[in-house]
Amino acid sequence: MSVTYRRIVIKIGSNVITQSDGLPDIARIEHLVTQVAEIKKQGIEVILVSSGAVASGRSLIKISEKSDAVAVRQLLASIGQVKLINIYAELFNKFGILCSQVLVTKEDFRDRLHYLNMRNCLTILLQHNVIPVINENDVVSVTELMFTDNDELAGLIAAMLNADALIVLTNVNGIYNGDPKLPGSSVITEIKGGELNFASFVSSGKSQFGRGGMITKSNIALKTAQLGIAVHIANGTTGNILSNVLTNKAEHTRFVPVKVASGKKKWIAHSENAAKGIVKVNEGAKAALTSNKASSLLPVGITTVLTDFKKGDIIKILDENDKVVGIGIAEYGSDKARERVGQKNQKALIHYDYLYLQ
Numbered sequence: 001m002s003v004t005y006r007r008i009v010i011k012i013g014s015n016v017i018t019q020s021d022g023l024p025d026i027a028r029i030e031h032l033v034t035q036v037a038e039i040k041k042q043g044i045e046v047i048l049v050s051s052g053a054v055a056s057g058r059s060l061i062k063i064s065e066k067s068d069a070v071a072v073r074q075l076l077a078s079i080g081q082v083k084l085i086n087i088y089a090e091l092f093n094k095f096g097i098l099c100s101q102v103l104v105t106k107e108d109f110r111d112r113l114h115y116l117n118m119r120n121c122l123t124i125l126l127q128h129n130v131i132p133v134i135n136e137n138d139v140v141s142v143t144e145l146m147f148t149d150n151d152e153l154a155g156l157i158a159a160m161l162n163a164d165a166l167i168v169l170t171n172v173n174g175i176y177n178g179d180p181k182l183p184g185s186s187v188i189t190e191i192k193g194g195e196l197n198f199a200s201f202v203s204s205g206k207s208q209f210g211r212g213g214m215i216t217k218s219n220i221a222l223k224t225a226q227l228g229i230a231v232h233i234a235n236g237t238t239g240n241i242l243s244n245v246l247t248n249k250a251e252h253t254r255f256v257p258v259k260v261a262s263g264k265k266k267w268i269a270h271s272e273n274a275a276k277g278i279v280k281v282n283e284g285a286k287a288a289l290t291s292n293k294a295s296s297l298l299p300v301g302i303t304t305v306l307t308d309f310k311k312g313d314i315i316k317i318l319d320e321n322d323k324v325v326g327i328g329i330a331e332y333g334s335d336k337a338r339e340r341v342g343q344k345n346q347k348a349l350i351h352y353d354y355l356y357l358q
């Protein structure tokens, strides 16, 4: 195997490890665990993000059709996660590898304190040669505050841990330029930058047990690649897929990593939902921010301060058409920002080092 990665996040979709009758596909999980053990033997750190709790719970219990959908998700995830993690633990044990269960909610990433706490937790697991098996905690997550799906969570983890690559295993060979089931469609093998409008050829449909679908996967992959992390979307139902992706022998979609962003920028990139403030900028400011030159956001280009915020808060920058241009950390509060709107020679509201552009 010829790999140059030192740290990889591998996301395994529900469909990859669930049989059509809903039972966990133990043979497939075993095959994936065997490959992960092989990768780890080469000194590469691996973090798993595994879906499958709800699907695995479904195989264990009969539920009345009248039950509330959210409560059913909680029930299935609660019993299914036990089964899932036991399968992983038993299989990794055969290779003398310890794995651990890390269940998270979006709230665990809501501010820098929580973010760093989570990073410390994963770092100590890696330092002790443990393979973290991460999943969203569907049991206690509040529906409105959940990740779109585990692809979003995996992108966040890859950015947080400065991974070299994120491998997303799903049940198709990658992103197709049309419906994967139609004969004329083929896999797009390489995607660079934001050149494609995914919604024009990726349908919003999901596979049998999936949550987010391929559009979320594509958008997360793009965002992650923009942070300097290579993303591979590949078919986890095919043999030796991990080894074949790493040696570029398997047909799949690779998002070329664009640039290496600082740790702080990576956190900001995933903090849009935590944004407290919103400011609007004019076309000139937008052009300066999105040019190739590193530019900070200066008051001269700000037209309106739409909401209140304090120094250190995450704020969103909108263009004249209300499209998000970027996110960053405010150098001062909204009161001062309002006083300085449109003025020249004023201190930047967001310094370039704390600015993430969309």
Ligand SMILES: Nc1ncnc2c1ncn2[C@@H]1O[C@H](COP(=O)(O)OP(=O)(O)O)[C@@H](O)[C@H]1O
Residues within 6 Å of the ligand: 012, 013, 014, 015, 016, 169, 170, 171, 172, 174, 175, 176, 177, 178, 179, 180, 201, 202, 203, 204, 205, 206, 207, 208, 209, 210, 211, 212, 213, 214
């Ligand atoms: N253009 C496309 N290329 C690839 N897959 C697509 C495309 N459009 C829709 N899909 C669907 O997206 C599904 C994968 O997404 P999802 O159901 O979220 O999987 P997972 O459970 O692995 O997260 C595929 O099974 C496929 O049917």
Ligand SMILES: N[C@@H](CCC(=O)OP(=O)(O)O)C(=O)O
Residues within 6 Å of the ligand: 012, 013, 014, 015, 050, 051, 052, 053, 054, 055, 077, 135, 136, 137, 138, 148, 149, 150, 151, 209, 210, 211, 212, 213
């Ligand atoms: N946390 C859920 C996974 C939801 C999810 O994102 O699923 P998928 O689209 O298959 O990655 C579970 O374990 O069932």
